[in-house]
Amino acid sequence: MDKKFIYKMIENIFKQYYQHGENLPLNKSDYDRLYEEILTVKATETDADLYDIINDVVYEFLSGA
Secondary structure (H helix, E strand, O other), rough: HHHHHHHHHHHHHHHHOOOOOOOOOHHHHHHHHHHHHHHHHHHHOOOOOHHHHHHHHHHHHHHHO
């Protein structure tokens, strides 16, 4: 999967949780960790929608689950 595309999707989902003008609480290692988690879930749940997977992973990241 294209890493830039996944990063952009992660960023867009984070923007749903943060007001305009707030900095996103992500650094490079956070993006990498989320990306790897997304790939792992997608590999095990091949029929799952990528958008849903990214939403779930970002939510878990934010909630500390």
